[in-house]
Amino acid sequence: MEIKGLQQVETTIDFRCDLCGDSCKQETGVTQSLEFGTLNANWGYASKHDGESYNIHFCEDCFFQTLANLREARRGIRMFDQDFDPLAGTETDPLAEK
Numbered sequence: 001m002e003i004k005g006l007q008q009v010e011t012t013i014d015f016r017c018d019l020c021g022d023s024c025k026q027e028t029g030v031t032q033s034l035e036f037g038t039l040n041a042n043w044g045y046a047s048k049h050d051g052e053s054y055n056i057h058f059c060e061d062c063f064f065q066t067l068a069n070l071r072e073a074r075r076g077i078r079m080f081d082q083d084f085d086p087l088a089g090t091e092t093d094p095l096a097e098k
């Protein structure tokens, strides 16, 4: 026999951007959605940061600003590599637009 009833369940209703502190909740007319990007890491025994975990949430603006900063950092690191083409974006490039 199935018995139904109402029960309170805790659920995520918003994220706050870990950079600017803004809400990641977007409302368009009658719909709401959580729009965010994340940066995750779980460092293990062989790393210099053993045991450290990160789960950083970004709002849309901060995500794309961070992505632009990463692309710029990569350009600086690789600019003298013989095979580096700063204008190239490949499907395997994790920083390229998909």
Ligand SMILES: [Zn+2]
Pocket (backbone or CB within 6 Å): 017, 018, 019, 020, 021, 022, 058, 059, 060, 061, 062, 063
């Ligand atoms: Zn933000």
